Amino acid sequence: xxxxITVRDCWMSFGSTHVLERVNLDVAQGEFVCVVGPxxxxxxxxLNIVGGFxxxxxxxxxxxxxxxxxxxxxxxxxxxxxxxFPWLTVEQNIGFGLLSRPAAERDERVKHYTAMVGxxxxxxxxxxxxxxxxxxxxxxxxxxxxxxxxxxMDEPFGALDFLTRLKMRADLxxxxxxxxxxxxxxxxxxxxxxQLADRVLVMTKRPATIAEEVRVDLPxxxxxxSPGYLAARDRIFSIMGMDAHGGGAV
Amino acid sequence: MNQRIYHxxxxxxxxxxxxxxxHIAVKCSGSDIFPTPLxxxxxxxxxxxxxxxxxxxxxxxxxxxxxxxLAVLIGVPLGLVLGWFRPAFAAxxxxxxxxxxxxxxxxxxxxxxxxxxxDTAPVFLIFLASVFPITVSAMAAVQNMQQVYLRAAxxxxxxxxxxxxxxxxxxxxxxxxxxxxxxxxxxxxVVVAAxxxxxxxxxxxxxxxxxxxxxxxxxxxxxxxxxxxIGLILDWLVRSLEKFDEVRWGYGQR
Amino acid sequence: MKLIRTxxxxxxxxxxxxxxxxxGLNLRWFDRAAAGxxxxxxxxxxxxxxxxxxxxxxxxxxxxxxxxxxxxQPMRFSAFPELKEMFLGRPTEMPATxxxxxxxxxxxxQGVKIKIVHxxxxxxSAVVVHKDSGIFQTxxxxxxxxxxxxxxxxxxxxxxxxxxxxxxxxxxxxxVEMPPPDMPAALQSRSVDAITSGEPFMGQTELDxxxxxxxxxxxxxxxxxxxxLAVQEDAIRDHRDEIQRLxxxxxxxxxxxxxxxxxxxxxxxxxxKNYYNQNPRLxxxxxxxxxxxxxxxxLAPMRADFEEIERLGKEAGVLKGTAHYEDYVDESFAPDPAxxxxxxxxxxx
Ligand SMILES: Nc1ncnc2c1ncn2[C@@H]1O[C@H](COP(=O)(O)OP(=O)(O)O)[C@@H](O)[C@H]1O
Ligand SMILES: [Mg+2]
Numbered sequence: 046x047x048x049x050i051t052v053r054d055c056w057m058s059f060g061s062t063h064v065l066e067r068v069n070l071d072v073a074q075g076e077f078v079c080v081v082g083p084x085x086x087x088x089x090x091x092l093n094i095v096g097g098f099x100x101x102x103x104x105x106x107x108x109x110x111x112x113x114x115x116x117x118x119x120x121x122x123x124x125x126x127x128x129x130f131p132w133l134t135v136e137q138n139i140g141f142g143l144l145s146r147p148a149a150e151r152d153e154r155v156k157h158y159t160a161m162v163g164x165x166x167x168x169x170x171x172x173x174x175x176x177x178x179x180x181x182x183x184x185x186x187x188x189x190x191x192x193x194x195x196x197x198m199d200e201p202f203g204a205l206d207f208l209t210r211l212k213m214r215a216d217l218x219x220x221x222x223x224x225x226x227x228x229x230x231x232x233x234x235x236x237x238x239x240q241l242a243d244r245v246l247v248m249t250k251r252p253a254t255i256a257e258e259v260r261v262d263l264p265x266x267x268x269x270x271s272p273g274y275l276a277a278r279d280r281i282f283s284i285m286g287m288d289a290h291g292g293g294a295v
Numbered sequence: 296m297n298q299r300i301y302h303x304x305x306x307x308x309x310x311x312x313x314x315x316x317x318h319i320a321v322k323c324s325g326s327d328i329f330p331t332p333l334x335x336x337x338x339x340x341x342x343x344x345x346x347x348x349x350x351x352x353x354x355x356x357x358x359x360x361x362x363x364x365l366a367v368l369i370g371v372p373l374g375l376v377l378g379w380f381r382p383a384f385a386a387x388x389x390x391x392x393x394x395x396x397x398x399x400x401x402x403x404x405x406x407x408x409x410x411x412x413x414d415t416a417p418v419f420l421i422f423l424a425s426v427f428p429i430t431v432s433a434m435a436a437v438q439n440m441q442q443v444y445l446r447a448a449x450x451x452x453x454x455x456x457x458x459x460x461x462x463x464x465x466x467x468x469x470x471x472x473x474x475x476x477x478x479x480x481x482x483x484x485v486v487v488a489a490x491x492x493x494x495x496x497x498x499x500x501x502x503x504x505x506x507x508x509x510x511x512x513x514x515x516x517x518x519x520x521x522x523x524x525i526g527l528i529l530d531w532l533v534r535s536l537e538k539f540d541e542v543r544w545g546y547g548q549r
Numbered sequence: 550m551k552l553i554r555t556x557x558x559x560x561x562x563x564x565x566x567x568x569x570x571x572x573g574l575n576l577r578w579f580d581r582a583a584a585g586x587x588x589x590x591x592x593x594x595x596x597x598x599x600x601x602x603x604x605x606x607x608x609x610x611x612x613x614x615x616x617x618x619x620x621x622q623p624m625r626f627s628a629f630p631e632l633k634e635m636f637l638g639r640p641t642e643m644p645a646t647x648x649x650x651x652x653x654x655x656x657x658x659q660g661v662k663i664k665i666v667h668x669x670x671x672x673x674s675a676v677v678v679h680k681d682s683g684i685f686q687t688x689x690x691x692x693x694x695x696x697x698x699x700x701x702x703x704x705x706x707x708x709x710x711x712x713x714x715x716x717x718x719x720x721x722x723x724x725v726e727m728p729p730p731d732m733p734a735a736l737q738s739r740s741v742d743a744i745t746s747g748e749p750f751m752g753q754t755e756l757d758x759x760x761x762x763x764x765x766x767x768x769x770x771x772x773x774x775x776x777x778l779a780v781q782e783d784a785i786r787d788h789r790d791e792i793q794r795l796x797x798x799x800x801x802x803x804x805x806x807x808x809x810x811x812x813x814x815x816x817x818x819x820x821x822k823n824y825y826n827q828n829p830r831l832x833x834x835x836x837x838x839x840x841x842x843x844x845x846x847x848l849a850p851m852r853a854d855f856e857e858i859e860r861l862g863k864e865a866g867v868l869k870g871t872a873h874y875e876d877y878v879d880e881s882f883a884p885d886p887a888x889x890x891x892x893x894x895x896x897x898x
Contacts, residue, residue, distance in 0.1 A: 116446070116450040116452075118450065120450075124446070127443070128446070128447040130447070130462070131544035132465040132542070133465075350575055353570045353574050356567050360567050361564070403631070404631075407631055407639075408634055411638070411639040412631075504826055506627075506730040508828065510733070510757055511828075536556070539552040541550050
C-alpha cells in the first residue's frame with residue numbers, strides 16, 4: 046500500500062528538554078496505527094508535529110507527498126481535551142468544516158455523519174448538554190464530515206469511563222472500516238492500542254524514540270481472549286519493561 | 296416553590312429587618328437631620344408628584360446609556376484586538392494600565408475644561424469609568440482562550456477575519472459579557488460623581504442639589520435608594536445575557 | 550448569533566428611546582420646536598446658590614419677565630472648583646461668572662486674562678458656632694476646628710484678620726476646607742466647632758436652631774466683599790455691549806432688592822423656587838434678619854476694598870501680591886451707584 050506519512054530522523058526539544066530523538070515512522074494509506082508509550086514521553090508532541098501544530102527541531106516530516114508546514118483541513122486532529130466548540134450546537138459543530146459548500150450538500154453530510162456517530166435527535170443540543178462520550182463523537186463526526194483523509198487522534202477516549210470507552214472503540218473501528226480513513230491514534234493504554242490497531246508503535250521513555258513496532262494481524266471485531274490478542278499485548282508490555290500484571294522492572 | 300422562598304421571601308425579610316433597624320436607630324439617636332425610611336418614602340413621593348423623579352431617572356439613564364454604550368462599542372473591539380495582536384498589546388497595554396487606576400472623579404476638572412457642563416461631560420466621565428474594565432476583560436478573554444479551540448479552527452483552515460468571527464469572538468464572549476456586567480456596575484456607580492458637574496438633572500444631581508437645599512437629607516437618601524434600586528435592575532438585565540446558549544457554557548454549572 | 554442580534558436591537562431601541570425621553574423631559578426639545586422659539590445666542594453666567602450671587606438670578610428673572618428675552622443664561626454650580634473650571638475651560642460658553650474675590654485675584658496673578666467688573670454683594674457672611682458650645686468670643690476659638698469654604702475664600706481672610714486682632718494666627722486653630730452646603734450638617738453633628746461661609750448656610754443653622762452667630766462680618770468689617778462678577782478680557786473686547794447690559798442689570802437688580810422688604814421677600818420666593826431649589830424660608834430669613842445682614846447697594850468696585858484684600862491675602866499667604874487693582878479690575882462698566890435706578894418691577898401675586 047501507498048505510504049502517506051513519512052517521518053525521518055525527527056528530533057524535538059523544548060529549550061533544554063529533549064523530548065524526541067531520532068524518530069522514524071511510516072504510515073500507509075488507510076492504515077490504523079496506534080502509538081503507545083509512558084505518560085509524558087512525547088506522544089502528543091510527535092502527533093502535533095505530524096499534524097502541523099509544532100515544528101520539529103530537526104528532521105523531515107512529510108504527509109501526502111509534501112513537507113508539513115501547518116495544519117491542513119484534509120487531516121483533522123481530534124484533541125485530548127475536547128475540541129468541540131461549546132457555543133455551537135451539535136449540527137453546527139459537525140458542519141463547521143463545510144461552510145464553503147452548498148447548503149444542501151452540507152445538510153446532507155451533517156445528517157449522514159450525525160447518524161453515523163449515533164447522535165440523531167441531538168442535532169440542536171449544545172455540547173454542555175451532552176455526555177463526554179457524545180462530545181467525543183461530535184468531534185469525530187466533525188472531522189469525518191469535513192472529508193478528512195487522515196485523522197490524528199490524541200487519547201480521544203482518555204477522559205471517558207470504561208464502558209463508554211469500549212463502546213467508542215467498537216464504533217471507531219466500524220467508522221474506520223466504512224470510511225477507509227488513515228488513522229494515527231495516540232494512547233497510553235496498551236489494551237486499547239491492541240484492540241484498535243493494525244500496527245502498534247511503542248515509544249520509549251523521554252527522550253523518546255520508537256523502540257519497536259508490533260503488527261496485530263487479527264480479524265475484527267477482535268476476541269480479547271484469543272491467543273493472538275494476548276500475545277500481542279504481552280509483547281508490548283514486555284517492550285515497555287513490565288509484565289501484563291503490572292509488575293516487572295521499570 | 297423552594298426557589299421562590301429563597302429568592303423573594305428571604306430578601307424581603309432582610310429588607311424589612313434593615314428598614315426597621317434603620318428606623319429605630321434614627322429614633323434612638325434623636326437626630327432630626329438624618330431621615331427615617333418613612334421620611335425618605337415621603338421625599339420620593341414628593342419628587343414623583345413634582346414629576347422630578349421620572350425626569351431625574353431618565354437623565355441619569357440617558358447619560359449612563361450613552362457613556363456605557365460608547366464604552367462597549369470602543370472597549371470590546373479594542374480589547375479583542377489587543378488580546379490578539381501582540382504588537383498592539385505591547386504598544387498600548389502600559390498606557391491602558393496607567394489610565395485605568397485614575398478615578399473618574401479625578402477627571403472631573405478635565406471633563407469640564409473639554410466638554411463644559413452639558414450632558415457631554417458626564418457621558419465622558421461614565422465612558423471613562425467603564426471603558427477600561429471592558430477593554431481589559433475583552434483582552435484577557437482572548438489571551439486566556441483555550442488553545443484547543445484555536446487549533447481546531449486552524450485545522451479547518453480558518454485564519455484572518457473568519458477565524459476571528461467564528462472562533463475567537465465566540466470563545467471570548469462569556470468573559471467579555473462578565474466584563475460588561477462589571478463595567479455597567481461601575482458606570483452606574485459613578486453617576487453621582489459624574490453629575491456633580493453642574494448639570495441640572497439626574498439622580499446624582501438630586502443628591503448634590505438636596506445638599507444645597509438645606510436640611511433635605513431625606514432627598515439625599517431618596518437619591519441613594521433610587522440609584523441602588525436601578526442598579527439592581529441593570530445588573531439583573533445584564534445577568535440575563537448570561538442565559539443565552541452561545542455563552543452559557545462559559546459560566547460553569549448554574 | 551442570536552445573542553448579538555438581540556443585544557444590538559435592544560440597545561439601539563433603548564438608546565433611541567432614552568434619548569427621546571431625555572430630550573423631551575429634560576432638554577425640552579419638543580416644547581421649543583412647538584413654540585418655535587430659538588434659544589438665541591446668549592452667554593452663560595456662572596453662579597452658586599448663595600446670597601452673594603443673588604443678583605444673578607434676580608437680574609435674569611426680572612429681565613425675563615419684563616423683556617421676555619434671555620439677556621444671559623444663568624448657570625448654576627454646586628462648588629467653586631467646577632465653576633472656575635468651566636469659566637477657564639469654556640470661556641465662550643461662560644465668559645462671566647460670580648466668583649470669590651481672592652480667587653479672581655489669584656487667577657489674575659496666575660496669568661488668566663480676566664477682569665472684575667462688579668461686586669456680588671456686601672456683608673452676608675458670619676462665623677457660626679454650635680449654640681451649646683462654650684465659644685463666645687474670637688479667643689475661644691483657640692484649638693478649635695473651623696470650617697472655611699476654601700483657600701481663596703474671603704472668609705479665610707477675615708478670620709485671619711480677626712484672629713490677628715486678638716494675637717492669634719491660623720496655627721492656633723484647626724482649619725478645614727469644606728463645601729458650604731455641607732457645613733450646617735457638620736456643625737450640627739459637632740464634627741467641627743465653627744463654620745464660616747456665605748449665606749444662606751449660616752442662617753440655616755440659626756433657623757434650624759443649633760447655630761449661634763459668633764460675629765457677623767458686617768459688624769467687624771463693614772462693607773465686606775465676598776464675591777465679585779469676573780469677565781474674560783476677550784469677552785470685554787468682543788462683546789462690550791452685552792457685558793455692559795449684564796452689569797447694568799446686576800447693578801439695577803441690586804438696587805431693586807434693597808429697595809423694599811417686599812422685594813426681598815419676593816426675591817427669596819422666586820429665586821428659591823426657580824434657581825436655588827431651596828426652602829424659601831431660608832432666603833427670607835437671611836434677607837431679613839437683620840435686614841442689613843446682606844446688602845446689594847454700593848456694588849461698584851472700589852480701590853480701598855481690594856487693596857485691603859490684597860494686603861490681607863499676601864499676609865495670610867494666599868496671594869502673591871503680583872497683580873494689582875488696575876490689573877484685575879475694570880471700573881468702566883460699573884455705573885455710579887448714586888445714579889442706578891432700580892427696574893420698575895413687581896412680582897404678580
Ligand atoms: N510546549 C511545551 N513546552 C515545554 N515542554 C513541553 C511542551 N509540550 C510538552 N512538553 C514536555 O514534553 C514532554 C512530552 O510531552 P507530551 O508530548 O505531552 O507527552 P505525552 O506522551 O504524555 O503526550 C513532557 O515532559 C512535557 O513536559
Ligand atoms: Mg499527551
